[in-house]
Amino acid sequence: MALSGACRDGMEVRIQESVEELSTDLADYISDLSEATIKERGAFCIAISGGSLVSLMRTLISAPYIKTIDWAKWHIFWADERVVAKNHVDSNYRLAKDIFLSKIPLVPSHLHSINDSLTAEKAANEYEFVIRQLVRTRVVGVSEISDCPRFDLILLGMGYDGHVASLFPNHSVLNEKDDWVTYIIDSPKPPPERITFTLPVIKSAANVAVVVTGSNKADIVHMAIDDVGLECPSVPAKMIQPINGKLIWFLDKSAASKLGGASQTSA
Numbered sequence: 001m002a003l004s005g006a007c008r009d010g011m012e013v014r015i016q017e018s019v020e021e022l023s024t025d026l027a028d029y030i031s032d033l034s035e036a037t038i039k040e041r042g043a044f045c046i047a048i049s050g051g052s053l054v055s056l057m058r059t060l061i062s063a064p065y066i067k068t069i070d071w072a073k074w075h076i077f078w079a080d081e082r083v084v085a086k087n088h089v090d091s092n093y094r095l096a097k098d099i100f101l102s103k104i105p106l107v108p109s110h111l112h113s114i115n116d117s118l119t120a121e122k123a124a125n126e127y128e129f130v131i132r133q134l135v136r137t138r139v140v141g142v143s144e145i146s147d148c149p150r151f152d153l154i155l156l157g158m159g160y161d162g163h164v165a166s167l168f169p170n171h172s173v174l175n176e177k178d179d180w181v182t183y184i185i186d187s188p189k190p191p192p193e194r195i196t197f198t199l200p201v202i203k204s205a206a207n208v209a210v211v212v213t214g215s216n217k218a219d220i221v222h223m224a225i226d227d228v229g230l231e232c233p234s235v236p237a238k239m240i241q242p243i244n245g246k247l248i249w250f251l252d253k254s255a256a257s258k259l260g261g262a263s264q265t266s267a
């Protein structure tokens with residue numbers, strides 16, 4: 001049984017009994033969004049993250065999704081990446097490739113991974129340049145409000161400290177307003193050097209989904225979603241409020257166990 005409820009304006013919270021059901025709900029959501037977006041503008045630009053999110057996307061490589069999704073129209077980006085070689089165990093690219101990207105019929109030139117042969121600063125600049133070219137040719141949409149790229153979907157996980165992408169609590173990177181892609185060299189979670197979409201880019205997406213499971217994240221989920229009077233920079237996930245898009249939280253029952261009553265209605 002699915003449990004769900006809206007907690008704040010413009011935000012939906014979907015709660016599933018189990019991780020398996022969450023993974024199926026996520027696959028349904030991505031598949032429906034992909035179909036509607038491709039019908040509307042001929043391409044689907046999706047940015048993914050690393051961590052536990054990636055294995056929750058595994059249902060996409062099973063029936064019916066593997067056959068019904070128009071993979072040739074997908075363009076894949078990374079909302080954040082660690083500055084390591086692409087074959088390193090810490091690489092978000094490698095994780096996604098091992099778990100599902102290698103198993104789907106994507107167009108190789110549509111995989112927009114981050115250059116692993118450059119310094120963090122240069123790789124961030126180069127990635128932003130790549131995205132600017134794709135915005136210019138309208139492969140990636142553009143936000144009429146912010147002039148930022150308007151990704152069709154940005155998929156995020158959330159760390160135990162409330163970080164999303166590589167935007168960590170109280171870090172100066174949260175104040176970045178001009179760049180689309182930036183870098184940090186002092187991540188509190190290893191590895192220290194990372195490249196990340198900035199907040200304005202995440203907030204400009206047409207759709208943002210934050211996917212979180214497990215009872216050990218229940219407290220931070222409560223802080224991120226419920227109105228607990230916290231300063232936003234101490235929980236970056238709380239700052240993900242799309243300016244002209246939709247935000248959905250995908251949670252399993254354990255991660256949702258400390259949410260306030262409004263989000264616990266049966267669907």
Ligand SMILES: O=C1O[C@H](COP(=O)(O)O)[C@@H](O)[C@H](O)[C@H]1O
Nearest residue numbers: 049050051052053157158159165
């Ligand atoms: O370091 C990172 O952590 C977050 C959260 O990971 P999780 O394993 O706790 O879900 C992830 O979303 C981000 O992409 C990654 O670089």
